[in-house]
Amino acid sequence: MAEKWTAVQLQEFSEADDMKVSPFYSDGKTYGTPTWIWSVVTNDNLYVRAYNGQNSSWYQAAMQQGAGKIHLAGQDYEVKFERVANTPELDHAISAAYQTKYANSPYLPPMLKEGPVGATVKIIPNN
Secondary structure (H helix, E strand, C coil), rough: CCCCCCCCHHHHHHHHHHECEECCCCCCECCCCEECEEEEEEEEEEEECCCHHCCCCHHHHHHCCCEEEEECCCEEEEEEEEEEECCCHHHHHHHHHHHCCCCCCHHHHHHHHHHHHHEEEEECCCC
């Protein structure tokens, strides 16, 4: 069974805007270069989307390696990356969370388009 984030962590994550994601390189033990990325919390889970869709190098590494680390809310966490099975309900909930958290950003509209939506990743603690 997958580990879960605590309610306190989820609250901190929902307010933080400092996420950097570092999936492992192909050796499975060296962390990749940290990539700054938007994150949202919905349905008691942490999600990210790749701005450049499934062609994003960090996304490809996350899907191939399945693990790495993130920096969020001032902390580093060992994590697992899980491909999201897109459903209209989940897509809508995640998009709504993006719209709420990043409402004033000119980068918001592209994050709601098909490419990034199809590159949604659930991040779970690896402990």
